[in-house]
Amino acid sequence: MERTIKKIAVLTSGGDAPGMNAAIRSVVRTCAFYNIKCVGVNRGYEGLIEGDFNVMDARSVKGIINKGGTILKSARSKDFRTKEGRARAYENVNKAGIDGLVVIGGDGSFTGALIFNEEFGFPVMGIPGTIDNDIFGTTHTLGFDTALNTVVEAIDKIRDTASSHDRLFFIEVMGRDVGHIALNVGIAGGAEEILIPEEDLGLERLVESLNKSRKSGKSSSIVVVAEGDKIGKNIFELKDYVDENMEGYDVRVSVLGHMQRGGSPSCFDRVLASRMGVKAVESLLENQSNFMVGLLNNNIELTPLENAIKGKSKINLELLRVSDIMST
Numbered sequence: 208m209e210r211t212i213k214k215i216a217v218l219t220s221g222g223d224a225p226g227m228n229a230a231i232r233s234v235v236r237t238c239a240f241y242n243i244k245c246v247g248v249n250r251g252y253e254g255l256i257e258g259d260f261n262v263m264d265a266r267s268v269k270g271i272i273n274k275g276g277t278i279l280k281s282a283r284s285k286d287f288r289t290k291e292g293r294a295r296a297y298e299n300v301n302k303a304g305i306d307g308l309v310v311i312g313g314d315g316s317f318t319g320a321l322i323f324n325e326e327f328g329f330p331v332m333g334i335p336g337t338i339d340n341d342i343f344g345t346t347h348t349l350g351f352d353t354a355l356n357t358v359v360e361a362i363d364k365i366r367d368t369a370s371s372h373d374r375l376f377f378i379e380v381m382g383r384d385v386g387h388i389a390l391n392v393g394i395a396g397g398a399e400e401i402l403i404p405e406e407d408l409g410l411e412r413l414v415e416s417l418n419k420s421r422k423s424g425k426s427s428s429i430v431v432v433a434e435g436d437k438i439g440k441n442i443f444e445l446k447d448y449v450d451e452n453m454e455g456y457d458v459r460v461s462v463l464g465h466m467q468r469g470g471s472p473s474c475f476d477r478v479l480a481s482r483m484g485v486k487a488v489e490s491l492l493e494n495q496s497n498f499m500v501g502l503l504n505n506n507i508e509l510t511p512l513e514n515a516i517k518g519k520s521k522i523n524l525e526l527l528r529v530s531d532i533m534s535t
């Protein structure tokens with residue numbers, strides 16, 4: 208049965224990403240535009256279970272489009288994985304008169320949303336927010352573009368000191384299961400090699416490639432390593448391996464870590480967040496549910512949540528080829 212949507216809740220869940228605030232702002236302002244009520248849920252699904260809601264009007268989201276992080280805070284909720292936890296959440300949304308939920312997060316957050324819908328028939332809509340860009344059904348997740356710019360800036364700085372000391376740097380970037388960040392920043396930062404989970408270069412080939420680049424006249428080198436790389440060694444073991452197997456290289460390691468998740472969102476992420484928020488609310492108002500909004504061929508399109516969760520975001524093979532040619 209179709210329900211008239213009069214009140215929408217929005218939450219952020221999983222690892223935060225720049226652009227989440229811009230998406231919250233967009234959801235809230237779109238609700239205001241259509242004259243329906245909006246509430247923010249604090250701390251992701253935890254807040255849903257505890258009924259931790261606050262009313263949000265158009266003015267409540269002023270001055271946040273340029274802010275990193277999420278004003279609603281984020282959490283990875285264990286309790287929402289239990290039936291009891293979800294039942295409490297459903298009780299709370301009913302009590303508060305909420306008719307639909309927008310979840311801004313990654314595939315784990317979408318799985319929660321889908322189960323919540325299956326159990327209670329509650330309308331849900333997803334907005335992909337993660338710096339990893341590892342969601343099927345969108346070419347860009349919120350925060351990915353900003354993270355790329357942050358990392359490239361960091362690599363540029365490391366390159367300065369690497370070349371002053373003729374050093375080889377292993378730089379670890381985020382990407383739990385995927386190499387999207389590594390591949391892009393590797394090309395943009397002029398890395399000699401890029402190690403990503405999707406492609407197993409192998410240690411011998413790495414050493415071979417580094418030797419080749421040294422022979423070709425390069426005195427310093429940058430190797431970008433995705434944290435989820437499957438080469439079988441962590442970044443410090445990689446350093447030890449190169450120390451042991453290559454003469455005369457002064458090797459250093461830099462793990463960029465959580466700084467990649469922070470900072471003011473790029474123009475691209477702000478615009479994307481604004482577009483996605485509008486589409487998420489309008490789709491709920493049209494009685495659509497169980498979809499994720501995504502960017503496909505520069506249009507904002509809906510993908511069934513189930514596909515977004517199960518599908519694999521593929522690495523761009525053309526970028527792999529370009530990176531190979533560039534490290535000549």
Ligand code: F6P
Pocket residue numbers: 222313337338339381382383434468
């Ligand atoms: O999913 C985004 C991400 O930043 C991954 O790249 C990283 O592995 C993970 O989150 C880190 O999670 P946490 O914030 O729990 O340390």
